[in-house]
Amino acid sequence: MPPLQKHNFNAADDSYDKECDTDKIVVSEEEVIIGPIRDCPKFRILIVGQTGVGKSTILSKVFRITDLEAGVSRSAVGTKTHQVWNGITFPGQNDRIIIHDSGGFESSDMDNMNEVEKFIRFRKEQPTLSEQLHCIWYCISCRSTRPIQKSENYFFNTVDVGKIPVVAVFTQFDVLESNWFGQKMMSAMRNPSQLDPIAIKREAEYAAIADYDKNYRSQLINCIGLTSRVGIERVGFAPGEDDSEHVDRLVSQTMKNLQQEGLKTLWISAQRHSADLKLFASVDQGIKYFWRSVGAATVPFVPLIGANGLYRAFDKAFNCITLLWAIPDPDKLLFNAKIRRRFMEGGFNITMGQRIGRRFLESINILGPLTASLTAATFLKMIASITLIHELLFWREWVPNGHHLPLSEQDIETACRKFSRSWSRGKMVAYVEGRMTAGTWSSKRECHQLCLEAVDMGRSDLYNDFTRKSFCISR
Numbered sequence: 339m340p341p342l343q344k345h346n347f348n349a350a351d352d353s354y355d356k357e358c359d360t361d362k363i364v365v366s367e368e369e370v371i372i373g374p375i376r377d378c379p380k381f382r383i384l385i386v387g388q389t390g391v392g393k394s395t396i397l398s399k400v401f402r403i404t405d406l407e408a409g410v411s412r413s414a415v416g417t418k419t420h421q422v423w424n425g426i427t428f429p430g431q432n433d434r435i436i437i438h439d440s441g442g443f444e445s446s447d448m449d450n451m452n453e454v455e456k457f458i459r460f461r462k463e464q465p466t467l468s469e470q471l472h473c474i475w476y477c478i479s480c481r482s483t484r485p486i487q488k489s490e491n492y493f494f495n496t497v498d499v500g501k502i503p504v505v506a507v508f509t510q511f512d513v514l515e516s517n518w519f520g521q522k523m524m525s526a527m528r529n530p531s532q533l534d535p536i537a538i539k540r541e542a543e544y545a546a547i548a549d550y551d552k553n554y555r556s557q558l559i560n561c562i563g564l565t566s567r568v569g570i571e572r573v574g575f576a577p578g579e580d581d582s583e584h585v586d587r588l589v590s591q592t593m594k595n596l597q598q599e600g601l602k603t604l605w606i607s608a609q610r611h612s613a614d615l616k617l618f619a620s621v622d623q624g625i626k627y628f629w630r631s632v633g634a635a636t637v638p639f640v641p642l643i644g645a646n647g648l649y650r651a652f653d654k655a656f657n658c659i660t661l662l663w664a665i666p667d668p669d670k671l672l673f674n675a676k677i678r679r680r681f682m683e684g685g686f687n688i689t690m691g692q693r694i695g696r697r698f699l700e701s702i703n704i705l706g707p708l709t710a711s712l713t714a715a716t717f718l719k720m721i722a723s724i725t726l727i728h729e730l731l732f733w734r735e736w737v738p739n740g741h742h743l744p745l746s747e748q749d750i751e752t753a754c755r756k757f758s759r760s761w762s763r764g765k766m767v768a769y770v771e772g773r774m775t776a777g778t779w780s781s782k783r784e785c786h787q788l789c790l791e792a793v794d795m796g797r798s799d800l801y802n803d804f805t806r807k808s809f810c811i812s813r
């Protein structure tokens with residue numbers, strides 16, 4: 339543990355005006371997120387399932403990795419049965435995951451299952467969080483008419499996973515839908531004058547869900563018991579169809595099964611599907627930093643904070659938000675003080691040459707020290723701006739065939755400029771300032787709510803183009 343550093347946030351010196359090397363920021367013990375992610379920077383997940391159930395497909399959807407085989411294997415070990423021991427990482431694609439793939443095995447192949455069991459036992463005995471296994475996805479295909487067989491029975495009833503969260507994922511659900519669609523179309527053909535493909539598609543969806551509940555989900559519940567802590571989810575990725583809702587459900591089901599706060603945060607950072615989860619967490623963490631630095635735990639709060647403190651809190655919130663979005667950034671541009679200033683310039687729409695730092699913050703209020711509402715408004719605008727600019731960068735890399743382009747200064751420049759000139763920024767700022775003047779900033783809860791609303795407002799106009807898919811995960 340590094341020594342706990344005490345900061346005098348209201349110090350009158352210029353220390354925070356100096357370029358701040360954010361890589362070297364000393365993290366105190368109570369740090370909520372930077373600590374856990376520093377100690378355990380990668381989410382370690384085991385994915386189990388027979389060949390062809392769609393394991394690689396799921397991984398690519400949730401983590402934005404293109405090719406599992408192209409990952410970097412940590413410890414290449416011998417035979418196919420031993421494949422599970424290889425932790426695969428994805429530098430430049432997703433720096434927050436280590437994947438263990440059971441490799442394909444047939445249902446009667448108990449050798450492979452025994453190896454999986456040995457691997458789980460080994461991971462359970464590891465003393466540090468980063469060496470432990472954080473989650474298991476057990477995939478079963480809906481293509482199979484007998485989904486629960488010998489290896490499923492063995493895994494869910496005999497293998498002792500301890501506290502490791504398990505999600506049973508029924509894959510290729512769309513295959514059930516198309517089977518039902520086929521059947522229903524056939525019988526409708528008998529009376530072609532009443533043929534209505536749209537109505538039949540809807541009927542097929544309902545039939546598939548009923549089929550799934552009765553013949554897949556219930557079968558598994560019969561096998562494991564109603565009180566089991568295993569999460570159960572279904573996903574289907576039909577070619578050419580929008581499947582974001584399916585990925586959404588798997589991401590939230592996994593989140594629900596994680597017990598530890600630190601792991602939940604790591605999960606939010608590791609999954610690269612839901613921007614909403616990252617966004618909510620950014621606001622949560624940003625407000626926490628603000629609150630800690632204002633030095634007032636009472637309600638209504640009185641911010642006892644100078645420009646130094648504000649800048650410092652901003653900087654920490656920035657670290658935290660950057661870690662949450664986990665945008666592949668091989669050159670660590672997002673931790674560079676000069677580049678970070680572009681975010682502030684983007685957020686406040688000031689000209690490039692202007693000095694940003696403590697003096698800038700003081701100059702916001704040229705008549706004297708920052709007032710309570712001004713402090714709060716400034717900080718909330720900052721949190722909302724950094725969050726929204728991160729979101730722009732997050733979607734930037736997700737254009738067909740264009741993902742995993744390394745982040746460049748130009749990309750950051752473009753995103754900051756787009757944001758600073760957008761209606762969104764204008765609306766967000768006006769909203770925060772309006773509400774502040776009305777005095778609705780005096781409790782923690784109100785500040786938090788206001789910041790979420792501001793982000794939402796800022797979001798509304800930024801994504802009228804193709805880049806944003808509207809995922810929404812309710813909290």
Ligand SMILES: Nc1nc2c(ncn2[C@@H]2O[C@H](COP(=O)(O)OP(=O)(O)O)[C@@H](O)[C@H]2O)c(=O)[nH]1
Pocket residue numbers: 387388389390391392393394395396442509510511512513573574575576577
């Ligand atoms: N229709 C449909 N096909 C899928 C789905 N998931 C995977 N596939 C296809 O099934 C095949 C095997 O998938 P893959 O992810 O490689 O399975 P793995 O062997 O478990 O890694 C590939 O041709 C995929 O395109 C799905 O949800 N629906």
Ligand SMILES: [Mg+2]
Pocket residue numbers: 393394406
């Ligand atoms: Mg595979």
